[in-house]
Amino acid sequence: MQKTLTTNATHTELKAMAIATIDEQTNRIVELSREIQRNPEVGFREHGTAQRLVEQLEHMGLDYRTGLARTGVKARMRGRSDRFTVAILGELDSVITPDHPLADPDTGAAHACGHHIEIAAMIGAALGLQAVMEHLDGDVVLFGVPAEELIDVDWRLSLRDAGELEFVCGKPELIRLGEFDDIDLGMITHPGTSGQESLFEMDHSWLGAILKKVRFHGLTAHAGENPHEGINALKALTLAMTAIDSQQETYRDEDSIRVSQLVVNSGDMVSTIPGTTDLEVMIRGRSVEAMQDASAKIDRSMHAGAIAVGARVEIDTVVGCFPFAQDEPLVEVVDANARTLFGDSEIDSHAGAHGASTDSGDLQMLMPMVLPIVRSGCDGLIHSKDYQIDDHVLTAVNNAKLLASSVIDLLCDGAANAASVIDRSGPKLTRDEYLTIRRSMETKKTFG
Ligand SMILES: [Zn+2]
Structure with missing residues (x-):
């Protein structure tokens, strides 16, 4: 593997460099995934998980901000120009599943939704991208985001009533705080449920x-x-x-x-x-x-x-x-990279509708978003006591490669692909428009 790149390196050479770096860092990525899995925390209380993310950012020599919507952590890697910014997100929170074998005995928190692999994949992708950032025409934001799961609602509403939060999930709250104003496109992964044949699932919708x-x-x-x-x-x-x-x-x-x-x-x-x-x-x-x-x-x-x-x-x-339907032009970029990395037979390109929900739907109203799901390496039904990530390479490391390769495609060569995705994805809401719709739906009514 070459260790230096010429100034006019092709996207293929940039991807090869990023993936080789990720391969070298496999143990770090797997250990991070395992460590977060062993220490689950529920939304808006993920202080230890945020600290583990901070330690990784410090290891990479990146500046960062913490305490965003209570526990969010955000860092920026700079390209040779800053035409667009792509965010890679990782959700910090777990669910509550007291009978899960890895549940916290005090809180009942357990990573029965597999969010630990998201943080590990985000850091893995960042390690690979750090080797090629000087060749990209855009920035990459790494964003550990709190409270994707809609749980612990009474406590969150008490925070709302005390004026500490307005919204009960993490991404809407971060949108309100303006923390996505400096981001043009978003990417996040999620683990899936076992028993499905292909490795990755693309182009699905959520309620x-x-x-x-x-x-x-x-x-x-x-x-x-x-x-x-x-x-x-x-x-x-x-x-x-x-x-x-x-x-x-x-x-x-x-x-x-x-x-x-x-x-x-x-x-x-x-x-x-x-x-x-x-x-x-x-x-x-x-x-x-x-x-x-x-x-x-x-x-x-x-x-x-x-x-x-x-x-x-x-x-x-x-x-x-809000409902989540992925942006087709961005799906095309990630889908093509998944096929190159893992083979056509491993990709389910039109996976269809999920009955679950995610607050990535809120972000998708503001910017092109994609959410590939990795199916292999997971065991049991999601949100159940039996759900486990039993292969952190198939899940976290493979996801890191997919994210890094896709970001390179978006931001190389003058960030032409990022411009095309934004153009083709169609109109999006401004932050104020989004907040107006959301607030109009959050009501307190009394009858009788
Ligand atoms: Zn989840």
Whole structure:
């Protein structure tokens, strides 16, 4: 392998240099992935994970900023000119899966969504790119981002109500803070679920998600002695749930509306008419418009339950994330690199629709985004106690090579490919436009 590059090195030579560097750093990448896997932390509390990322950035001699949206870490590698900036993102957080064998015994946190490989892949790609940055016509931002998972919501809402956050997921909060204003394109990877034949999955879509925290207020009374004096908040809740189910036939198949419900509090004891009950409702959908439509129907259903029994209902609506559909021109760049690196038979180019959600959807409203999923090297169902990354080379190291090669294609030769992707991906929202839409969907309503 050549160790120096001429000033007019081709993109093929730049990729070969980056990949050789990544191969040399395999142990560092694998160990980072394992170390984060062994020390899971949930969103907006990933202080140890952020510190591990900082140690890698210091090892690379990069300047960085920390504490962005509480725990985010951001560094910039400079090219020979700064025409465009590509961000490689890595999510810092884990999920909560207390019965996972690697779960933190105190918090129940576990990397049952495999985000540890994202951080390792980001650093691996950065190590490879650092060897060729002086030949690229753009910058690369490395961004460890907090709180992709929509969990721990009550605590996050307490932070919101205390003015420490506005949004309950990491990327929307970082957008609000202006931390993506200096970025033109975004790339992030994710591990997948086992049992699929090809190594990488491209061009899939994800659903957006809205969460409603609902509280019904009735009036307590003795359930045997004087129930006629009470207002049964549990009856209001069950009527509301029936009304939610009655909306099902109004949703179009192509909008993929899914409504999940959880009774969090059904009252205190059976001998008392329940005075207060709590319900959580999650709405998922494939477009913002469909989510807004479903959100209004759920509010009506809550209202119906409340007025039927003379109760009052409070609805706190929080947007988790917007739907994610990847930008085809950017997918084409990554797909072509995956085929070159791993072979045509290992790439599923049109993987289709996922039922899960990610806040990369919010970023995709502002800039071209791509999210290749690596399927091999993972075992078990994602978010389950059995989910494990059992091969950190197939997952983290292969992803590092894919990210580095794709960035080189975007930023070499005057960053012509980056310009083409931005041009072909079509119009995007400004930060203010995005914030206006998101804020219009985050409401507090009271009926009754
Ligand atoms: Zn995930």
